[in-house]
Amino acid sequence: MTKGTRRARALFRVSSLIRHSAFVIRHYMKLLACGVFLLVAGIANAALEKYSSLVVADKDPGERAPSNAVRVTYLGVNGFQFETGGHVLLVDPYFTRVGLWSAALNQRIESNPDRVNEGLKQVRPRADALLVTHAHFDHLLDAPEIMRRTHAQIAAGPTAIRLVESFGISPNKCQIVEQGSIRKVGPWTIRAFAAQHDRLFGKVPFECNSRPSPQSSPSGRRGRGALGKSESASQPVKVSDWCVGEPFAFVKEAAGKRIYIDSGGVPGVSPDRRIRGVDLAILGMALPDSRQRFAEAVNQLRPRFVLPSHQDDMFAPVSRGFTFGKMTNFPELVRESKRKDLPGRLILLDYYRPWTLR
Ligand SMILES: [Zn+2]
Numbered sequence: 109m110t111k112g113t114r115r116a117r118a119l120f121r122v123s124s125l126i127r128h129s130a131f132v133i134r135h136y137m138k139l140l141a142c143g144v145f146l147l148v149a150g151i152a153n154a155a156l157e158k159y160s161s162l163v164v165a166d167k168d169p170g171e172r173a174p175s176n177a178v179r180v181t182y183l184g185v186n187g188f189q190f191e192t193g194g195h196v197l198l199v200d201p202y203f204t205r206v207g208l209w210s211a212a213l214n215q216r217i218e219s220n221p222d223r224v225n226e227g228l229k230q231v232r233p234r235a236d237a238l239l240v241t242h243a244h245f246d247h248l249l250d251a252p253e254i255m256r257r258t259h260a261q262i263a264a265g266p267t268a269i270r271l272v273e274s275f276g277i278s279p280n281k282c283q284i285v286e287q288g289s290i291r292k293v294g295p296w297t298i299r300a301f302a303a304q305h306d307r308l309f310g311k312v313p314f315e316c317n318s319r320p321s322p323q324s325s326p327s328g329r330r331g332r333g334a335l336g337k338s339e340s341a342s343q344p345v346k347v348s349d350w351c352v353g354e355p356f357a358f359v360k361e362a363a364g365k366r367i368y369i370d371s372g373g374v375p376g377v378s379p380d381r382r383i384r385g386v387d388l389a390i391l392g393m394a395l396p397d398s399r400q401r402f403a404e405a406v407n408q409l410r411p412r413f414v415l416p417s418h419q420d421d422m423f424a425p426v427s428r429g430f431t432f433g434k435m436t437n438f439p440e441l442v443r444e445s446k447r448k449d450l451p452g453r454l455i456l457l458d459y460y461r462p463w464t465l466r
Pocket residue numbers: 242244305
Protein backbone atom coordinates (compact mmCIF):
# COMPACT_ATOMS: atom_id res chain seq x y z
CA MET A 109 0.00 0.00 0.00
CA THR A 110 1.41 3.36 -0.97
CA LYS A 111 1.72 6.20 1.48
CA GLY A 112 -0.95 8.12 -0.47
CA THR A 113 -3.48 5.24 -0.30
CA ARG A 114 -2.92 4.83 3.46
CA ARG A 115 -3.56 8.54 4.00
CA ALA A 116 -6.71 8.38 1.84
CA ARG A 117 -8.05 5.39 3.82
CA ALA A 118 -7.28 7.07 7.13
CA LEU A 119 -9.08 10.21 5.98
CA PHE A 120 -12.09 8.13 4.87
CA ARG A 121 -12.24 6.39 8.28
CA VAL A 122 -12.07 9.70 10.14
CA SER A 123 -14.78 11.29 7.99
CA SER A 124 -17.03 8.17 8.41
CA LEU A 125 -16.50 8.36 12.15
CA ILE A 126 -17.45 12.06 12.18
CA ARG A 127 -20.57 11.37 10.05
CA HIS A 128 -21.55 8.48 12.32
CA SER A 129 -20.96 10.50 15.48
CA ALA A 130 -23.01 13.40 14.08
CA PHE A 131 -25.84 10.96 13.34
CA VAL A 132 -25.64 9.47 16.85
CA ILE A 133 -25.60 12.93 18.44
CA ARG A 134 -28.56 14.10 16.31
CA HIS A 135 -30.43 10.90 17.14
CA TYR A 136 -29.82 11.26 20.88
CA MET A 137 -30.70 14.98 20.80
CA LYS A 138 -34.03 14.05 19.20
CA LEU A 139 -34.63 11.39 21.84
CA LEU A 140 -33.66 13.86 24.59
CA ALA A 141 -35.97 16.56 23.19
CA CYS A 142 -38.73 14.00 22.98
CA GLY A 143 -38.09 12.90 26.55
CA VAL A 144 -38.04 16.47 27.88
CA PHE A 145 -41.27 17.25 25.99
CA LEU A 146 -42.99 14.14 27.36
CA LEU A 147 -41.75 14.91 30.84
CA VAL A 148 -43.02 18.50 30.72
CA ALA A 149 -46.31 17.47 29.09
CA GLY A 150 -46.63 14.68 31.65
CA ILE A 151 -46.09 17.06 34.55
CA ALA A 152 -48.54 19.58 33.07
CA ASN A 153 -51.28 17.02 32.59
CA ALA A 154 -50.61 15.34 35.89
CA ALA A 155 -51.25 18.59 37.80
CA LEU A 156 -55.00 18.54 37.14
CA GLU A 157 -55.35 14.86 36.27
CA LYS A 158 -54.74 14.04 39.89
CA TYR A 159 -57.82 16.09 40.79
CA SER A 160 -59.97 15.21 37.77
CA SER A 161 -62.97 14.54 40.02
CA LEU A 162 -62.90 18.23 41.03
CA VAL A 163 -62.51 19.67 37.52
CA VAL A 164 -65.78 20.96 36.05
CA ALA A 165 -66.33 21.81 32.35
CA ASP A 166 -69.19 22.07 29.86
CA LYS A 167 -69.66 19.18 27.46
CA ASP A 168 -69.96 21.57 24.51
CA PRO A 169 -67.28 24.27 24.81
CA GLY A 170 -68.74 26.24 21.86
CA GLU A 171 -72.19 26.70 23.37
CA ARG A 172 -73.32 30.27 24.17
CA ALA A 173 -74.11 31.19 27.73
CA PRO A 174 -77.87 30.94 28.39
CA SER A 175 -79.48 34.07 29.81
CA ASN A 176 -80.43 32.30 33.07
CA ALA A 177 -76.89 31.14 33.85
CA VAL A 178 -73.31 32.43 33.87
CA ARG A 179 -70.57 30.84 31.83
CA VAL A 180 -67.14 31.00 33.45
CA THR A 181 -63.89 30.56 31.52
CA TYR A 182 -60.57 30.42 33.34
CA LEU A 183 -57.78 32.34 31.58
CA GLY A 184 -54.93 31.47 33.94
CA VAL A 185 -53.44 33.24 37.00
CA ASN A 186 -56.48 35.20 38.35
CA GLY A 187 -58.04 35.85 34.94
CA PHE A 188 -61.66 34.96 34.13
CA GLN A 189 -64.33 35.60 31.55
CA PHE A 190 -67.95 35.70 32.76
CA GLU A 191 -70.72 35.60 30.16
CA THR A 192 -74.46 35.79 30.35
CA GLY A 193 -77.03 36.62 27.67
CA GLY A 194 -74.34 37.90 25.28
CA HIS A 195 -72.72 40.19 27.87
CA VAL A 196 -69.12 39.67 28.88
CA LEU A 197 -67.09 40.67 31.92
CA LEU A 198 -63.37 40.03 32.21
CA VAL A 199 -61.59 39.97 35.56
CA ASP A 200 -57.78 40.29 35.82
CA PRO A 201 -57.08 38.96 32.28
CA TYR A 202 -53.32 38.41 31.96
CA PHE A 203 -51.68 36.48 29.14
CA THR A 204 -48.10 37.82 28.92
CA ARG A 205 -46.73 35.62 31.72
CA VAL A 206 -43.60 37.56 32.65
CA GLY A 207 -40.84 35.08 33.56
CA LEU A 208 -39.75 34.34 37.12
CA TRP A 209 -36.33 35.97 36.73
CA SER A 210 -37.73 39.17 35.21
CA ALA A 211 -40.02 39.46 38.23
CA ALA A 212 -37.38 38.50 40.80
CA LEU A 213 -34.80 40.91 39.34
CA ASN A 214 -37.37 43.70 38.89
CA GLN A 215 -36.62 44.05 35.20
CA ARG A 216 -38.30 46.12 32.48
CA ILE A 217 -41.49 44.38 31.37
CA GLU A 218 -44.03 44.93 28.63
CA SER A 219 -47.28 43.37 27.54
CA ASN A 220 -46.52 40.68 24.93
CA PRO A 221 -48.77 41.26 21.88
CA ASP A 222 -48.40 37.68 20.58
CA ARG A 223 -49.44 36.12 23.86
CA VAL A 224 -52.30 38.63 24.25
CA ASN A 225 -53.38 37.67 20.73
CA GLU A 226 -53.37 33.98 21.56
CA GLY A 227 -55.24 34.57 24.82
CA LEU A 228 -57.91 36.74 23.21
CA LYS A 229 -58.73 33.94 20.76
CA GLN A 230 -60.14 32.11 23.78
CA VAL A 231 -62.59 34.85 24.81
CA ARG A 232 -65.45 36.73 23.12
CA PRO A 233 -64.27 39.47 20.74
CA ARG A 234 -66.10 42.17 22.71
CA ALA A 235 -66.32 42.66 26.45
CA ASP A 236 -68.50 45.11 28.36
CA ALA A 237 -66.06 45.67 31.16
CA LEU A 238 -62.80 44.62 32.68
CA LEU A 239 -62.53 44.48 36.47
CA VAL A 240 -59.11 44.54 38.07
CA THR A 241 -58.55 43.51 41.68
CA HIS A 242 -55.23 45.40 42.09
CA ALA A 243 -52.46 46.99 40.06
CA HIS A 244 -49.70 44.34 40.11
CA PHE A 245 -48.43 43.32 36.66
CA ASP A 246 -50.04 39.87 36.80
CA HIS A 247 -53.45 41.55 36.98
CA LEU A 248 -53.02 44.81 35.04
CA LEU A 249 -50.10 44.58 32.57
CA ASP A 250 -52.25 43.48 29.61
CA ALA A 251 -55.28 45.63 30.50
CA PRO A 252 -54.56 48.59 28.15
CA GLU A 253 -54.05 46.28 25.15
CA ILE A 254 -57.09 44.14 26.00
CA MET A 255 -59.24 47.27 26.42
CA ARG A 256 -58.23 48.49 22.96
CA ARG A 257 -58.98 45.15 21.37
CA THR A 258 -62.25 44.26 23.16
CA HIS A 259 -63.56 47.87 23.48
CA ALA A 260 -64.14 47.19 27.19
CA GLN A 261 -64.24 49.88 29.85
CA ILE A 262 -62.31 49.26 33.06
CA ALA A 263 -63.36 49.42 36.70
CA ALA A 264 -60.54 49.33 39.24
CA GLY A 265 -58.93 51.23 42.11
CA PRO A 266 -57.43 54.70 41.52
CA THR A 267 -53.83 53.48 41.19
CA ALA A 268 -54.72 50.88 38.55
CA ILE A 269 -56.75 53.49 36.65
CA ARG A 270 -53.88 56.00 36.64
CA LEU A 271 -51.46 53.36 35.37
CA VAL A 272 -53.87 52.36 32.58
CA GLU A 273 -54.41 56.01 31.61
CA SER A 274 -50.63 56.44 31.29
CA PHE A 275 -50.92 54.20 28.19
CA GLY A 276 -53.25 56.69 26.51
CA ILE A 277 -56.53 55.01 27.50
CA SER A 278 -59.28 57.64 27.59
CA PRO A 279 -60.58 58.56 31.07
CA ASN A 280 -64.09 58.05 29.60
CA LYS A 281 -63.31 54.34 29.55
CA CYS A 282 -62.12 54.28 33.17
CA GLN A 283 -64.28 53.96 36.28
CA ILE A 284 -62.62 54.33 39.65
CA VAL A 285 -64.15 51.99 42.22
CA GLU A 286 -64.28 52.64 45.94
CA GLN A 287 -65.24 50.55 48.95
CA GLY A 288 -69.00 49.95 48.68
CA SER A 289 -69.40 51.35 45.17
CA ILE A 290 -72.12 49.76 43.02
CA ARG A 291 -72.03 49.82 39.23
CA LYS A 292 -74.41 48.49 36.57
CA VAL A 293 -72.85 47.09 33.40
CA GLY A 294 -75.40 45.49 31.06
CA PRO A 295 -77.18 42.83 33.12
CA TRP A 296 -74.45 42.88 35.80
CA THR A 297 -74.56 44.62 39.13
CA ILE A 298 -71.03 44.92 40.44
CA ARG A 299 -70.21 45.75 44.03
CA ALA A 300 -66.67 46.57 45.13
CA PHE A 301 -65.31 45.75 48.59
CA ALA A 302 -61.96 46.72 50.06
CA ALA A 303 -59.68 43.68 50.33
CA GLN A 304 -56.20 42.77 51.55
CA HIS A 305 -53.21 41.61 49.55
CA ASP A 306 -51.20 38.57 50.74
CA ARG A 307 -47.80 39.22 52.23
CA LEU A 308 -44.65 37.65 50.89
CA PHE A 309 -41.99 37.20 53.59
CA GLY A 310 -44.07 39.43 55.88
CA LYS A 311 -44.55 42.32 53.44
CA VAL A 312 -46.96 43.18 50.64
CA PRO A 313 -44.89 42.92 47.45
CA PHE A 314 -44.33 46.04 45.35
CA GLU A 315 -46.09 48.66 47.40
CA CYS A 316 -46.32 52.07 45.76
CA ASN A 317 -43.70 53.75 47.92
CA SER A 318 -40.71 52.76 45.80
CA ARG A 319 -38.85 55.37 43.81
CA PRO A 320 -39.86 55.51 40.15
CA SER A 321 -37.59 53.90 37.59
CA PRO A 322 -35.01 56.27 36.09
CA GLN A 323 -36.76 55.83 32.73
CA SER A 324 -40.09 57.00 34.16
CA SER A 325 -41.17 60.65 34.16
CA PRO A 326 -40.48 62.49 37.41
CA SER A 327 -44.08 62.72 38.72
CA GLY A 328 -43.19 59.95 41.16
CA ARG A 329 -45.22 57.98 43.62
CA ARG A 330 -46.33 58.56 47.17
CA GLY A 331 -47.89 56.73 50.11
CA ARG A 332 -47.58 53.14 51.19
CA GLY A 333 -50.04 51.44 48.90
CA ALA A 334 -51.22 53.94 46.32
CA LEU A 335 -50.41 56.89 44.14
CA GLY A 336 -51.33 60.26 45.67
CA LYS A 337 -54.81 61.54 44.72
CA SER A 338 -53.71 64.39 42.46
CA GLU A 339 -50.79 62.54 40.86
CA SER A 340 -50.88 61.30 37.33
CA ALA A 341 -48.93 58.08 36.89
CA SER A 342 -45.81 57.94 34.81
CA GLN A 343 -45.83 55.01 32.44
CA PRO A 344 -44.74 51.91 34.36
CA VAL A 345 -41.47 50.42 33.18
CA LYS A 346 -40.22 47.87 35.69
CA VAL A 347 -42.07 45.17 37.58
CA SER A 348 -42.17 47.32 40.76
CA ASP A 349 -43.77 50.23 38.86
CA TRP A 350 -46.89 48.07 38.67
CA CYS A 351 -47.36 48.72 42.38
CA VAL A 352 -50.19 47.12 44.32
CA GLY A 353 -52.50 50.13 44.66
CA GLU A 354 -55.82 49.42 46.39
CA PRO A 355 -56.88 45.75 46.47
CA PHE A 356 -60.57 45.05 45.88
CA ALA A 357 -62.91 42.09 45.94
CA PHE A 358 -65.97 42.15 43.68
CA VAL A 359 -69.44 40.65 43.90
CA LYS A 360 -71.07 40.40 40.49
CA GLU A 361 -74.75 39.57 40.11
CA ALA A 362 -76.57 38.60 36.92
CA ALA A 363 -78.97 35.86 35.77
CA GLY A 364 -79.89 35.27 39.41
CA LYS A 365 -76.30 34.28 40.28
CA ARG A 366 -73.95 35.93 42.75
CA ILE A 367 -70.24 35.51 42.21
CA TYR A 368 -67.54 36.66 44.62
CA ILE A 369 -63.97 37.11 43.43
CA ASP A 370 -60.79 38.33 45.10
CA SER A 371 -57.10 37.80 44.40
CA GLY A 372 -55.98 36.77 47.88
CA GLY A 373 -56.11 37.92 51.47
CA VAL A 374 -54.61 37.62 54.93
CA PRO A 375 -55.58 35.49 57.92
CA GLY A 376 -57.92 37.20 60.37
CA VAL A 377 -59.52 39.45 57.74
CA SER A 378 -62.66 37.80 56.33
CA PRO A 379 -64.53 39.07 53.29
CA ASP A 380 -67.00 41.85 54.10
CA ARG A 381 -69.68 40.60 56.53
CA ARG A 382 -72.46 41.77 54.20
CA ILE A 383 -71.41 39.15 51.63
CA ARG A 384 -73.01 35.85 52.54
CA GLY A 385 -74.61 33.11 50.51
CA VAL A 386 -72.99 33.37 47.07
CA ASP A 387 -73.31 30.88 44.22
CA LEU A 388 -69.61 30.85 43.44
CA ALA A 389 -66.66 32.07 45.51
CA ILE A 390 -63.38 32.53 43.62
CA LEU A 391 -60.59 32.95 46.13
CA GLY A 392 -57.00 33.90 45.24
CA MET A 393 -54.58 31.34 46.68
CA ALA A 394 -51.13 32.32 45.38
CA LEU A 395 -49.34 32.56 48.74
CA PRO A 396 -49.49 31.01 52.23
CA ASP A 397 -51.35 34.06 53.64
CA SER A 398 -54.37 33.48 51.44
CA ARG A 399 -54.28 29.75 52.07
CA GLN A 400 -54.41 30.36 55.82
CA ARG A 401 -57.53 32.49 55.49
CA PHE A 402 -59.29 29.93 53.25
CA ALA A 403 -61.54 28.33 55.89
CA GLU A 404 -62.66 31.61 57.45
CA ALA A 405 -63.37 33.11 54.00
CA VAL A 406 -65.44 30.11 52.91
CA ASN A 407 -67.32 30.02 56.22
CA GLN A 408 -68.16 33.71 55.79
CA LEU A 409 -69.22 33.49 52.13
CA ARG A 410 -71.13 30.18 52.40
CA PRO A 411 -70.92 29.51 48.65
CA ARG A 412 -72.52 26.74 46.59
CA PHE A 413 -69.21 26.33 44.74
CA VAL A 414 -65.67 27.22 45.86
CA LEU A 415 -63.00 27.78 43.22
CA PRO A 416 -59.44 28.39 44.43
CA SER A 417 -57.70 30.68 41.92
CA HIS A 418 -54.23 32.19 41.27
CA GLN A 419 -52.67 28.87 42.28
CA ASP A 420 -51.15 27.98 38.90
CA ASP A 421 -47.52 28.73 38.05
CA MET A 422 -47.95 32.32 36.81
CA PHE A 423 -44.42 32.42 35.37
CA ALA A 424 -44.90 29.47 33.00
CA PRO A 425 -46.50 30.11 29.59
CA VAL A 426 -50.13 29.01 29.21
CA SER A 427 -49.05 26.58 26.46
CA ARG A 428 -47.41 24.45 29.13
CA GLY A 429 -50.78 23.68 30.67
CA PHE A 430 -51.90 24.03 34.28
CA THR A 431 -49.13 23.46 36.84
CA PHE A 432 -49.37 24.49 40.48
CA GLY A 433 -47.32 27.47 41.67
CA LYS A 434 -44.35 26.79 43.93
CA MET A 435 -45.86 28.55 46.95
CA THR A 436 -49.32 27.00 46.74
CA ASN A 437 -50.53 23.94 48.58
CA PHE A 438 -53.71 22.64 47.00
CA PRO A 439 -53.55 19.21 48.72
CA GLU A 440 -53.78 21.02 52.05
CA LEU A 441 -56.88 22.95 50.86
CA VAL A 442 -58.54 19.66 49.95
CA ARG A 443 -57.66 18.16 53.34
CA GLU A 444 -58.82 21.26 55.21
CA SER A 445 -62.14 21.36 53.32
CA LYS A 446 -62.86 17.78 54.41
CA ARG A 447 -61.50 18.11 57.94
CA LYS A 448 -63.48 21.28 58.71
CA ASP A 449 -66.48 20.23 56.63
CA LEU A 450 -66.43 23.59 54.85
CA PRO A 451 -69.58 24.67 53.00
CA GLY A 452 -69.77 24.48 49.20
CA ARG A 453 -68.44 22.12 46.60
CA LEU A 454 -64.72 22.53 45.92
CA ILE A 455 -64.08 22.75 42.15
CA LEU A 456 -61.22 23.40 39.72
CA LEU A 457 -61.25 24.84 36.20
CA ASP A 458 -58.70 24.10 33.50
CA TYR A 459 -57.35 26.78 31.17
CA TYR A 460 -59.87 27.88 28.52
CA ARG A 461 -62.41 25.12 29.30
CA PRO A 462 -65.70 26.91 30.01
CA TRP A 463 -68.13 25.82 32.68
CA THR A 464 -71.70 27.06 33.13
CA LEU A 465 -72.85 28.02 36.60
CA ARG A 466 -76.57 27.20 36.71
ZN1 LIG B 1 -50.63 40.92 43.57
